[in-house]
Each structure stands twice: as structure tokens, then as C-alpha cells.
Amino acid sequence: MLRLFLSFAALLGLMVPTQAFADPADVDAAARGVVRVVIIGTDGTEVYPVSHGTGFAITSSRIITNAHVVREALQDDTLRIGIVPPEGNDSGFAKPIAVSPKNDLALIEIVGDLRLPALTISGNDGADSGEVSAVGYPMNVDRAQGLDLNDIFNSQPPVKSRGFISGRRPSRQFDSILHTAPIARGNSGGPLLDGCGRVLGVNSFGADSSGSDAEFFFAVSNRELIPFLRDNNVSAQINALPCRSLAELDDAEQQRIEREQTAARIELAQRTEADRMKRDRVQLEAELEVAEARENAMAIAFLLILLGAGAGVVAWKAQRRGEESDERILMIGGTISAIAIVSALALWFTRPGIEAIDHKVNAAMAGEDEDGGENASDPANGTLVCTLQVDRSRITGTPDEAIEFDWAEDGCVNGRTQYGVSAGTWSRVFVPNETDAVAINSYDPGSKTFRTDRFLLSRTAMAEARTTRGKYSPPKCGAVGAATSLGDMQGGVTALLPESPNERLVYSCEVKGE
Missing domain, CATH: 2.40.10.120 (Thrombin, subunit H)
Incomplete structure (x- = not known):
């Protein structure tokens, strides 16, 4: 295949x-x-x-x-x-x-x-x-x-x-x-x-x-x-x-990155314009909704004022007559008048203000992102399935077309192999005893890119690499400071390697099941 x-x-x-x-x-x-x-x-x-x-x-x-x-x-x-x-x-x-x-x-x-x-x-x-x-x-x-x-x-x-x-x-x-x-x-x-x-x-x-x-x-x-x-x-x-050549490959990779950055800038500009248009629409809807709420609150407050005034007049007349039968009317009218006026004042002072428009706009925009909109995060942890990118690789052998591994955010692979971190790069150096080649596996969670660089060394250079590798024991997954410590340890081996590898394999990864 x-x-x-x-x-x-x-x-x-x-x-x-x-x-x-x-x-x-x-x-x-x-x-x-x-x-x-x-x-x-x-x-x-x-x-x-x-x-x-x-x-x-x-x-x-x-x-x-x-x-x-x-x-x-x-x-x-x-x-x-x-x-x-x-x-x-x-x-x-x-x-x-x-x-x-x-x-x-x-x-x-x-x-x-x-x-x-x-x-x-x-x-x-x-x-x-x-x-x-x-x-x-x-x-x-x-x-x-x-x-x-x-x-x-x-x-x-x-x-x-x-x-x-x-x-x-x-x-x-x-x-x-x-x-x-x-x-x-x-x-x-x-x-x-x-x-x-x-x-x-x-x-x-x-x-x-x-x-x-x-x-x-x-x-x-x-x-x-x-x-x-x-x-x-x-x-x-x-x-x-x-x-x-690696120089040709690096040049092609740089051009690819520049194309992606240009596309990202265009997409960002389009997304910004789309967000602006969406915000304008949401702003208009919010303004209409707040204006309607304010008008309703003021109208109800006005009606309550009228009700309170009417009930007050009835209570005042009952008090002026001073008859014993009017005492009940006075009590009911006064109570209604007080409640209506207090409610009208409450509605007036609690009616939506201009700042309510901004709150509604921000809530509407944030709600779309939380529901999995364009700004939702894309996890890079879990079981990854990685596919070989032939156009981005320099292949001198017959590598695997696809690989699969489990990645944790602390750099633990498959629950047992710790990767080191140095200068922001996660990597693991492998110096086998069976073959005269050193491999550096690296993974970038941001772009979900897995890469293997293979250096085909002479017996003398390989012996030196094995001796240097034998001077340290990689920390186990979960150990305190394991990633940083291993990143420093591996520097002794990488310092012995040529500037460029003989083979570079680049894989694009996806979280399994997505």
C-alpha cells in the first residue's frame, strides 16, 4: 500500500x-x-x-x-x-x-x-x-x-x-x-x-x-x-x-507558511467584517428591544400614577365626608394609591438604561462562541491519528503512511514515554542500539504537527551518541519538572548531530473520533 x-x-x-x-x-x-x-x-x-x-x-x-x-x-x-x-x-x-x-x-x-x-x-x-x-x-x-x-x-x-x-x-x-x-x-x-x-x-x-x-x-x-x-x-x-534537498524543502515550507499566514490574515479580515456586521445587527436588535422595554416601563408607570392619583382622590373625598361608612373606602383607596405610586416609581427607576444595549450585545456575541462558534477552542490532546505529508517531507526510506499515539498536555506519550520541552518545542531523542541512526521525534500541539528527523551517522559518530545518551535516564511521566529536565538532558546528544538530518518526515495529526 x-x-x-x-x-x-x-x-x-x-x-x-x-x-x-x-x-x-x-x-x-x-x-x-x-x-x-x-x-x-x-x-x-x-x-x-x-x-x-x-x-x-x-x-x-x-x-x-x-x-x-x-x-x-x-x-x-x-x-x-x-x-x-x-x-x-x-x-x-x-x-x-x-x-x-x-x-x-x-x-x-x-x-x-x-x-x-x-x-x-x-x-x-x-x-x-x-x-x-x-x-x-x-x-x-x-x-x-x-x-x-x-x-x-x-x-x-x-x-x-x-x-x-x-x-x-x-x-x-x-x-x-x-x-x-x-x-x-x-x-x-x-x-x-x-x-x-x-x-x-x-x-x-x-x-x-x-x-x-x-x-x-x-x-x-x-x-x-x-x-x-x-x-x-x-x-x-x-x-x-x-x-x-532540505534547502528546497525548507524553502517550500516557508512559502507554505507565508501562504497560510496570508490566508489567515484574509480570513481574519473577513471574519472581522462579518463580526462587525453581526454586531451591528445585534446592536440594532438590542437597541429596539431596550427602547421597547423602556417605553413599556414608562407607559405602565404612567398608568400606575393615574391609578394612584385616582385612588387618592377617592380616599380624599371619603375623608372629607367623614361618614363612618367612608372609613373603609378611605383605607382601600389610600392603600391602592400608595401601592400604585410606589410601583410606578420602581418601574421608572428600574427601566433599562442605555448601558443595557452593550450588555445584550456582548452576551449575544459571547453566547455564540460558547456554543461552538468560530472562536471555540480545538483540543490537541487525546488519541492522535497522524498522516504523512509527502509534499512537506524528505523521504529517503519507506516510512509509515500513518501513525497513532496518545498525547497528554504534560508531554507524556502513550502514558509511558515522556517528551522533553526546550525553547517551546516538545521532542524526544532516540538513540537505538540496533541501527546507526539517531531520530528526533517532535510534536507541536498548536498546529498538531508531528515530525521525525533522522540522522544517518557513521559508526564512530553513533558510538559517541550512544555514550552520551547512556549518561542520563529520561524521567518518567508525571515526575516533577520531567519535561524541562529531559529537554536539558537531550541537549548533549543533539549537540553531536549534523546541522541537517538525512530524512525528515512530517505528519499532520487529528484527534481520533473528531
Whole structure:
């Protein structure tokens, strides 16, 4: 499903300008999984190298190389296939899994505990131009450095060279990519990378330049590699998205923010105008209602005054007559007169004033917001369902299309993982022991945006990050000052990281059930 999703996104991305130059950080990250493949012989007492080529990890334990690199080992059971990683001293052996001479591909598997970071294959094979990088172990460089065959058992970083794709050149045997990134003997089986460090093909051979012609080189294309992997049940990381630099992504993000701010200002102006018109309407209604209430109160007060006056006159006349039968009339008339006059005065002084208009307007406007109007708050806590935003992400692997987690306002995720807060940003730094990559997960409750930045580090840099991470224990959820304390603790690890990540995944979140 994700592969189809990424492929569809790639079609949309054809309208987006692609990166013009290779990113050295991405090529360096890919080089972590590029190994020297050594054919090893023995005379019973001494181990010696027979030949060597290059290979690259397609999974943590499986390596792609050329069929001609391992051909001697397949024909002579006294020879073994050795694997020398670019870093460390944990070299190992490998066994052949599948070999396809017709398209010069071989799949070998590491025997032992050595594990490598897998490279990602580019699923977009439509490009016929652009800068590329070849990574491998050319023998002419070894000779120039004064290294002999015995030295190749020592870990050394692979050589990187740049060139350009010159086009696709289907040969009589297999589909290939013609390019100008220099390769030599020993480069065979190494990857040809795009600007994002993704595999475009497997370097195989060069054209005979006769010492005067321009030099061109051939790589077995992914049209051959991907079916070969599929036929051998290898689940490789395939990414068909256009290659975008972080600078381009940041620029697009800035433009997006500016568009949103402009739209927000327009919406605010429209909302302000709508509120003004609504307030004017409510104001008019309130004025009419208060005016009517005032007029009614004054009219009733006037009638009560008349009633009180009439009752008073009747009582006064009864008193003037002074007859015994008039005493009851005097009492009733006086009482009615007093009550009417007091009620009239009360109505007069308690009739709605001009300030009642403002009270009614404010109450009416506030009542709409409290009932869930435009100004009602939108909670960012609870169970969140987050969807990958491909246009805002730099994807070099095959990430999850959607993730789900529980977020609490104190930065506790799923009730057990505390996030730290620093400079207003909630984040958690993950330094795994299984892979050579540091991930920083961050969440912005205001915009409900979840982001993962992945830094693909060398073994040396990863060891330093693990050592620094081992110096602190993250506080548990609910601990006093947990978020601020963790934010300070994580600073030691983040200070070791490069300025920019190799991969950035941006997710837009919604509260589940809304």
C-alpha cells in the first residue's frame, strides 16, 4: 500500500523541481553500507586475497554485488568470500544466495554477527540525466596509496566520484545506465547513487576509451536489480519520490507558511467584517428591544400614577365626608394609591438604561462562541491519528503512511514515554542500539504537527551518541519538572548531530473520533 502511495506521490512530484546536485551527507550516509568484497584463498597456513570488488547492503545481512566479482569463489570451493566494512574491525565472511550472470548480479549473505545499514533503491527509473555518484574501492586508488592486496583486509572508507547520467543503454544482455562518474577495477558491484543517496544501479564495467576518447561507464539498472531481488524474496527499501534537498524543502515550507499566514490574515479580515456586521445587527436588535422595554416601563408607570392619583382622590373625598361608612373606602383607596405610586416609581427607576444595549450585545456575541462558534477552542490532546505529508517531507526510506499515539498536555506519550520541552518545542531523542541512526521525534500541539528527523551517522559518530545518551535516564511521566529536565538532558546528544538530518518526515495529526 505504501509503495503505491509513494509511487503516486512521485507522479505528483514530477511538477516539483528536483535537486540539481548530490548532497554529500546523503552520499556519505549511503557509503556506510558499501563494503569491499574480497575473494580469499589459503595455502593451508596463510590466508591471502585473490581479488576484490565492491558490494552494498540491501538488508542488514544481505549484499548486492556483480556476478563477475564472486565468480572465482563459485568455481573454486577452496576460496571464500570476505566482507570488509568501511568502518570498524568486524570483518566477516559471506555465502552466495543467488547469482545471475546474464545481468551480472549476485546476492550474498553475511555469515556471522556483522550487520550493515541497508541502502535504499530508487523506484523512479525514468531519469535520463542528472548528477550521480559512484561509490566503491577502485584498485588504482589502492595502488596510488601504496596499499597491497593484504592491506585491503583493513577497513577503509570507500571512494566517491561524481558524474552525470548520459542515458539508458540496453545492451544485448541487460538494461544498463550510461554515466560519467569514474570507476575502475575494484568498483565492480558498487552502487551508483542519485543526489539523495538512493541506488540507481550497480556499477559493472567501463567503455574502452583507447586513451583518447571520453570515458563512459555502465551500471546494471534497477530494472534488472529490483526483479532480481523480488525473485529472491528480498524486501528492499524502495523509494520512488523525487529527490529533494532540505534547502528546497525548507524553502517550500516557508512559502507554505507565508501562504497560510496570508490566508489567515484574509480570513481574519473577513471574519472581522462579518463580526462587525453581526454586531451591528445585534446592536440594532438590542437597541429596539431596550427602547421597547423602556417605553413599556414608562407607559405602565404612567398608568400606575393615574391609578394612584385616582385612588387618592377617592380616599380624599371619603375623608372629607367623614361618614363612618367612608372609613373603609378611605383605607382601600389610600392603600391602592400608595401601592400604585410606589410601583410606578420602581418601574421608572428600574427601566433599562442605555448601558443595557452593550450588555445584550456582548452576551449575544459571547453566547455564540460558547456554543461552538468560530472562536471555540480545538483540543490537541487525546488519541492522535497522524498522516504523512509527502509534499512537506524528505523521504529517503519507506516510512509509515500513518501513525497513532496518545498525547497528554504534560508531554507524556502513550502514558509511558515522556517528551522533553526546550525553547517551546516538545521532542524526544532516540538513540537505538540496533541501527546507526539517531531520530528526533517532535510534536507541536498548536498546529498538531508531528515530525521525525533522522540522522544517518557513521559508526564512530553513533558510538559517541550512544555514550552520551547512556549518561542520563529520561524521567518518567508525571515526575516533577520531567519535561524541562529531559529537554536539558537531550541537549548533549543533539549537540553531536549534523546541522541537517538525512530524512525528515512530517505528519499532520487529528484527534481520533473528531
